[in-house]
Amino acid sequence: MRYLLIATLLVLISGCASRPQGRLCDGEVASLYGKSLGKTNAWIFDQVTHFTISKQSVRIDSGLLSSTDNQRYIPSSVTAEGYYAQRLGNNRFRLINAPQNLMITWTCPAPGTE
Template sequence: MLRLTLFTIITLLAGCASGPKGVECPGEVSTIYGQPMGQTRATIFDLVSAFTISRDGVNVQSGTLQSLDRFKYVPSAVTPEGYYAQRLSDKQFRLINPHEDTMITWTCP
């Protein structure tokens, strides 16, 4: 019984200690109107109700994504930096910078 209790405690601690796993994802840079501008890569940390994009030591956190109806509207948020963050699907994420007329769409494997 003691072994089972000890095993359970260790398993719970190990599960609670692990953070979200980042996934390396390719991204396409384009204008807001869809004209391609190039390619990029970033690590995406998916937290379901939010996500973080990490590239070259810079992290952008989406904040809490909101949608009145997830079947009709894309869950989105405005980051502290002023970017518009969208979760397009379970595997697709987008940041829009309206001040520079650019957006990056990452598609994760």
């Protein structure tokens, strides 16, 4: 009984300490007016309250996403690099670079379907 309790505790601790799983997501590059400018992809590590986008040696962390009402407003933040980051849904993420009139919207496969 004691060993079963210890084994269960170890499984719970290791499960809670696991790193977020990244997903390779396809991205649409567009102007702020919606004109398509091309395609890209990146690894996205989603932790609900923030996400990280990684491509080659570049990593951008969204920072803590916030919204006064998640049902009415998109959770968003400004990154350390000055980009506007949005979590559009469980599988959609966006970075906006307003000075360069660019935005990238990534759509990820649903977890478990990759």
